[in-house]
Amino acid sequence: MYRHYDFSYSPDTRSYLRMATGRFDSVSITRRYRVLVPAAAAALAAPITQGYGHVWPARAGALWPLRFAFYLLNCLLLGAAGACWFNVARLAGASAGAAALAMVALLTSRWAAYEAGLPLTDSLYTLIFGLGYYAFRRGPGAGWALALALLLGPLAKESFIFLLPWLLWYGRRALPLSRQLPVVGAGLGALWAVHWAIDSHIGAPATESVTNALAHLENISYSLHRAFNLKGMGELLSIFGLYVFILPVAYLRARTTPPSAQWHAPLGLAEFLLLVVVAIHMLLSGDLGRMGYLAAPVACTALALVFTHTRQLLRATAQA
Numbered sequence: 001m002y003r004h005y006d007f008s009y010s011p012d013t014r015s016y017l018r019m020a021t022g023r024f025d026s027v028s029i030t031r032r033y034r035v036l037v038p039a040a041a042a043a044l045a046a047p048i049t050q051g052y053g054h055v056w057p058a059r060a061g062a063l064w065p066l067r068f069a070f071y072l073l074n075c076l077l078l079g080a081a082g083a084c085w086f087n088v089a090r091l092a093g094a095s096a097g098a099a100a101l102a103m104v105a106l107l108t109s110r111w112a113a114y115e116a117g118l119p120l121t122d123s124l125y126t127l128i129f130g131l132g133y134y135a136f137r138r139g140p141g142a143g144w145a146l147a148l149a150l151l152l153g154p155l156a157k158e159s160f161i162f163l164l165p166w167l168l169w170y171g172r173r174a175l176p177l178s179r180q181l182p183v184v185g186a187g188l189g190a191l192w193a194v195h196w197a198i199d200s201h202i203g204a205p206a207t208e209s210v211t212n213a214l215a216h217l218e219n220i221s222y223s224l225h226r227a228f229n230l231k232g233m234g235e236l237l238s239i240f241g242l243y244v245f246i247l248p249v250a251y252l253r254a255r256t257t258p259p260s261a262q263w264h265a266p267l268g269l270a271e272f273l274l275l276v277v278v279a280i281h282m283l284l285s286g287d288l289g290r291m292g293y294l295a296a297p298v299a300c301t302a303l304a305l306v307f308t309h310t311r312q313l314l315r316a317t318a319q320a
Helices: 011-020 036-055 064-091 096-107 110-117 122-138 143-156 160-170 177-202 207-227 230-237 241-254 269-285 288-319
Strands: none
Touching (some): 011 036, 011 064, 036 064, 036 143, 064 110, 064 122, 064 288, 110 122, 110 288, 122 160, 122 269, 143 160, 160 177, 160 269, 207 288, 230 288, 241 288, 269 288
C-alpha cells in the first residue's frame, strides 16, 4: 500500500500531504483542520530526509520521505489502537491467547493496511475509539486514556461530536464528569484556535465550516443506497473480512446455553450505543468501510470472547 498506491484515486491522501508541507489553500474544508497527524509527520520527516536518500537513493526525491513519515506514524498509532483492543478484550474476560488472536485478525483487515500505509489521519481516530472503550472497560486507573481521547478527539475528526456524549457518559468511572469537562474545553479551544489560524491564513470565512458540516447530511441517502447494493455489501464485509461471519454463528449457537454462560454476556448497552455512533459516522461520510472499521474495539472483544468460549467448550468435550 505504501509503495504502490495510485494517489489519483484518493483526494484525501493528496490533501494531507499538502497540509504536511504547510499549504492549506486548496485543501478540502472537510480535511483542512485535522492537523495533528500531518504536523507530526512533517516533524518526523525532517530527520528522515537526511538519511532517506542513502538507503533508497531511487526514491530520495519528491514526497517519499514525507510518505515514509506518515507510514511510520500511522503504524505506531494503529499499533497503539491494537494494544487497546487487546486489553479491552482481556478486561471483558477473554483469555490472553484469544485476545491476541482477535487483535491480529482485525489488524489484517484491508482497512488496517489502508490506514497504516497511506498518508491519512484515520489511525488517530481509530486510536481515540480504542482509548475511549478502554477507559469504559478499565474504569478507575484509565482516566489518562479518556483524557487523551477527549483532548485529541476534536482535532482528529469533526464527527467526534457524535462520540463525545458516549465518552462523557461511559467514561465517568475512569474520570468524573467534573474533571472531563475542562479537558473537553481544552480540546475544543485547540480546535477553535486551529480554525482561526488556518482561516486567517487563507482568508476563508468562518461560516464555511458550518455549511460544510450541514452538507454531510446529504450523504445519508447515498450511504443507505450504497449499503443495500452488492458493491456496498461487499465493502461492508471487507471491514473485518470472513471473521465477521463468526459472530452471528456463535450467537445462534449460544442461544442453547444458560444466559450466564453465553459468550456475549459481558457485552451490553454500551457496546450497542458505540456501534450506533459508528453507524452515524458511516452514514454521514459515505465511506462505509473506512468508518465501519471504527467498530474494531467492540468487534475485537466479541471475537476474543467467542474464541475463549470455544476453547473452553472443546476442552470440556475432550475431558468428557
